[in-house]
Amino acid sequence: MRGVVAAGHPLTAEAGARVLRQGGNAVDAAIGAMLTSWVAEPLLTGPGAGGYMLVAAPGQQPVLLDFFVEVPGRGADPARRQPLEPVDVSFGDAVQVFNIGAASVGVHGNPAGICDAASRFGTVPLPELTAPAAELARRGVELTPMQAYVFEILAPILQSTDESQALFCRDGGVLKPGERFQDPQLADTIERLGAEGAAPFYSGEIGAAASDWVLERGGMLTREDLAAYQTIVREPVRVRYRDREVLTNPPPNAGGILLAYALALLEREPGPPTAARLADVMRRAQRERTPEFVAGLPEPDFRSTFLASRLGSTTHLSVLDADGWACSVTCTNGEGSGQVVPGTGMHLNNMMGEQDLHPYGFFTYPPGRRLPSMMAPTLVLRDGEPELVLGSAGSNRIRAAILQVIVGVLDRGLAAADAVEAPRLHWEDSVVYLEPGLDEAGLEAAGHTLARFRAPNLFFGGVQMVERDLATGAITGAGDPRRGGAAVAA
DSSP, rough: OOOEEEESSSHHHHHHHHHTTTTTOOHHHHHHHHHHHHHHHHTTOOOOOEEEEEOOTTOOOEEEEEEEOOOOOOOOOOGGGOOOEEEEOOOOOEEEEEEEEGGOOBBBOOHHHHHHHHHHOOOOOOHHHHHHHHHHHHHHHEHHHHHHHHHHHTHHHTTHHHHHHHHEEETTTEOOOOOEEEEHHHHHHHHHHHHTTHHHTTTTTHHHHHHHHHHHHHOOOOOOHHHHOOOOOOOOEEEEEEEEEEEOOOOSSSHHHHHHHHHHHHHTTOOOOOOHHHHHHHHHHHHTTOHHHHHHSSSTHHHHHHHHHHOOEEEEEEEEEETSOOEEEOOOOOTTSEEEETTTTEEEOOGGGGGGGGGOOOSSSSSTTTTOOOOOOEEETTEEEEEEEEEEOGGHHHHHHHHHHHHHTTOOOOOOOHHHSSOEEEEEEEEEEOTTOOHHHHHHTTTEEEEOOOSSGGGEEEEEEEEEOOOOOOOEEEOOGGGTTEEEEO
């Protein structure tokens, strides 16, 4: 076995596994999978999105590549910014408001992140990794039932502009199960990334086209923003849990350090936590997300001072290979802004309109700041060796999903698939949202107000995980059925 890839779509996972079979390492596989996800999961990621990659290479210190979305506006006049356009997205048993339009667009990071990862860690030439994804974009992908469900719930966004309707809709409605998503212009863009690297997206004509399109429609994405963008290398946050070390996304990201805080709280008590204990830990972590917390995230020593003072539409993919490389990647386009740049296939992100990233008001961050995402690509090490590689989609539910899967494996002894599929809960705004199968009586006895889902739902994230048995070396994986995920061995 060369390794295992777990991702949010079978084609995404298979693309990564194919790279492993051809001799690439875990980072090569992750890049191949990322590019394919632009076509197979087009509403969740793409060249107009951003993300993070956590890499552990044998004999090297793990590093986090931050290529998340940045606040735009260098040289722009805020008085010309048009209002955000709110839309309701229904998850069936819960409704969430998102904001779209040109003003919601931030500075994209995916092209820079892919090229920097390939340069730092890759062994396969980038054109060889982009070619299969470009071919797939030209040939098209039939929508799975889960991807069609994503199209359905995001229909208000996809129908918001003529350009997004032309790309994502047919006969007056969004694409349906079995219908084919096809984008030759995206294929050209992917091939150009392979041939020329990231430069066209930031200092070249693709970036210029994106900036002009957004500015003409009342957004703030300037050429200065794009020219200044770069991937940032960061040291992961580390926290001990059940004789392991958990590594995750550091500040100025918000999700990783809140996940570390929750794990540290659980570490104080032995044994598997109850549903009520999990809800309480989630409540305590969420209530730390104050204005002072958000303002302090960019400070150099924030991670150590924060923990010491208290403890005395996203997609994810995970890869473990047989040589000991581990790679955890989370990317997001938000829900998309509805702004599709003509001639490029780029559906631009709406991260400036994401309430979860702006809990104390929109347009309060200065240009150039990385947004404080909840995304938390994560590794669990045992005696310094990668044992679990995981992460999740799910907006503000990401850290709750990752927390519960780690607890499932380390505290409850569940296999990867069982831990990923186990019912989940999430605390937010004094309400515990939960899937069937959890201890409702214990939660109510602890004083929690419950919002019950009738079935597992993508509202609760999409954890994609790969696990290595350090005793035998066997590698297994699990794709989250809530997001149509799959794990493929190479």
